Amino acid sequence: MQIRDKVAVVTGAASGIGLAIARLFVAEGAKVVAVDWHAEAIAAAVADIGGTIxxxxxxxxxxxxxxxxIxxxxxxxxxxxxxxxxAGVMDLFQSVADLDxxxxxxxxxxxxxxxxxxxRRAVPLMLAQGGGSIINIASVAATGGGxxxxxxxxxxxALIGLTKSTAFQYARLGLRCNALAVGGVSTNIMDSVDNSRLDQAALGRLGAYHSSSPGTLEPIDIANAVLFLASDAARHLNGAVLPVDMGWSAA
Incomplete structure (x- = not known):
């Protein structure tokens, strides 16, 4: 197992990508602290996963x-x-002139x-123990505008900028920081917004970009990529923005 006995903190772990990551990490022998703002959902997720979590x-x-x-x-x-x-939330698809x-x-x-x-809390602790791995879940929205x-x-x-700065600053001290630019994933992230307030005009414009998506990923697809970045198999990857989007960003 690639991360056996490693200690991991996973945010947004009650559903979707975070839940898949927490489940896979435990299966791979890690000790997990799973965090979410939905108390009942995180309690149910932890009970379902079992093991050291x-x-x-x-x-x-x-x-x-x-x-x-931390x-x-x-x-x-x-x-x-x-x-x-x-952990993350979606916006209302508003263009800047209409953004509240x-x-x-x-x-x-x-x-x-x-x-x-x-x-900011984890990095000094990681450095004191000789290093660690940080993975930030970004999006194809981090590399384009559509x-x-x-x-x-x-x-x-901004999250990509934070990732790259951290990777460069601590590269010689055993700490790695990478990000995933994920494509369309079957999750409940749209539950984080009021769908009745979505900017329909802007959505129409964005439709040209969304029509080029090759398909929808499952949370486990993202979890597998996170496992790789967390493991020693990716020890030479630092400051990378790994696209997990079925080729969407290649269009």
């Missing part, structure tokens, strides 16, 4: 919650080897502030 309720937009989840890994397992920043402050701040707080808070609205697109671009 702890569930926590937390909102990554709150710095104290991010600190608490500290929980240290308290329970004595170290943190892997951090997967998966609430949507902008929500996307930035969950999609950018959260990973930064978690990384996949989502202005808020989500900007947040995922």
């Amino acid at each position: 702890i569930g926590m309720t937390g909102n990554v937009a709150v710095e104290a919650d991010c600190v608490a989840m 500290d929980r890994a240290i308290a329970e397992y004595g170290r943190i080897d892997i951090l997967v920043n998966n 402050n609430e949507t902008w701040r929500r996307c930035m707080s969950v999609n950018v502030d959260g990973p930064m808070y978690a990384m 996949a989502a609205g202005a808020a989500y697109t900007a947040s995922k671009h």
Whole structure:
């Protein structure tokens, strides 16, 4: 097993990609702290997965919650080897002229502030133990402008910048930081927004891009890529943005 006895923190772990990652990590012998803002859902997920896994309720937009989840890994397992920043929210597909402050701040707080808070707490601990692996779940929206609205697109671009900066700064100290630019995945991320408020005009424009998608991935497809980046098999990959999109970004 590629990550046996490694300690991992996974955010957004109650459903979709995060749930698939947590399940696969436990199956591969890792010790997991699974975090989500839905208390009942994370409790159910942990009970279903079984094995060496702890569930926590937390909102990554709150710095104290991010600190608490990293500290929980240290308290329970004595170290943190892997951090997967998966929790994220979608926008309303608004173009910049129609973008409201609430949507902008929500996307930035969950999609950018959260990973930064978690990384800021985890990195010194990883360095003290000799290294670690951070994987940030980005999107095809991180490398282009046609996949989502202005808020989500900007947040995922920012996440890539955070990934690359971290990778470069700590490359000689045993710490790796990579990202996945995922394509369309069968998840419930649209539950994070009020569908009645979606910008239909902007969606019409974005349809040209979405029509080029080769298909929809399953959460396990992303989890398998995360497992690879977390493992020693990817020890020479640092600062990479790995597309997992069935070739969508190649169009």
